[in-house]
Each structure stands twice: as C-alpha cells, then as structure tokens.
Amino acid sequence: MTPSTTATAIDLPAREDIDLGAVLHALSDPVRLQIVAALDSRPDACPTGSIDVPVTKSTCTHHFRVLREAGVVRQRPEGTARLNTLRRDDLDARFPGLLDAVLVGSVSSS
C-alpha cells in the first residue's frame, strides 16, 4: 500500500466541538503534558518520534491519539510519519487562559 502523502489533518474535533472535560483529561497525564509543552515550544510541526518522552513508541502513539481526539493537537500524515502541531489558537479561543495556566502550572510544580 502506498503511504498517504496528503496534507489533510487526521480526523479531529472542530473547534466548537472541543470538550472541556476531554481536554482536561488529556492534559491530566504527565507524559501528555510533556508532549504539549514540547509542541508549544516549537514553531513548526514536528514528527511524533522527535519528542523525547520516557515511554515506548506504541504508548507514545496512544498519547498522541488521546491528544488529537480531545482537540489538543492536530496531526497530518507526511509519507509514513505524522507531523504534529498544538491547536493553540483553537484552545485559546474555546477556553481562554486554560492552556497557559496548565503550562505555567506544570513548570512551577515540576
């Protein structure tokens, strides 16, 4: 099978459908929070494997799926890889101040 090279984002909730509970649940895991902080610090979309987290590849894939389905990250295929970006604009519009409070809190409490 030829890998997809389309730049279309993999299925994710529209901005208006992002659920607060799902976002809070997605951010409640320390590894997922580490992924979100890493994405927030990078200007460009980055491959799943480029983020250094202390879990197996399959667990990392799972965490990215939880983040995508909650509306926290956007993923698009590029060849056989997936490029990830944080949906900061969508999250800031939907829940003003939430992402910043969580990221600041994660730094101050770590």
Next chain:
Amino acid sequence: MTPSTTATAIDLPAREDIDLGAVLHALSDPVRLQIVAALDSRPDACPTGSIDVPVTKSTCTHHFRVLREAGVVRQRPEGTARLNTLRRDDLDARFPGLLDAVLVGSVSSS
C-alpha cells in the same frame, strides 16, 4: 459510636503537595465540575447532600473523595454530615488562573 464533631479537615494534601495532573483529572468529570462550580458560588461550607447533581448518593460521595484527594475541596465532619469548601486560595496560589479558566470554560461550553 459517637459521631465525630471535630472541626478538623479530613485528610487532604497540603497546598505544596497538590498535583496538577490530579487536579486536572478531578476537574475532567462533568459532575465533579458541577460540584466545584456550585461550591464556588457559595460563601459558606455546605453539606455534600445540598448540591444538586444527577447521580446517586454513593457516586456523589465518590466524586467528593476524588476532589478532596486531589486537593480541590476541603471536607470536615459536622455530626454525621460532611461540610465542603472549595480550596480556592490553595489552588489559586499553586496554579494561578487555572480554576478560573476551567470555570469560565465550563460555562461557555455548556
């Protein structure tokens, strides 16, 4: 057995031990979020049963325990009841802006 009438809070984490992941997990449930919003709107400590949530008494008790163990609420016995208060000062000191962002988000997305 004589019911305890001490005003000592039931075991809960100290402010500095409140964990961000535990707080986000506690707030990720819609019923718990409803409880937190109700407590935030009341100036005085209130009994568990006085908050109107669409769950059984035992489920409600469970939700309060999750909130207490995460550091979101304080509970103290009064006779056979438990009086609850939101730990707003502790949460605001530990994770500035988080609780407000969550409460505003819960209103705007409901």
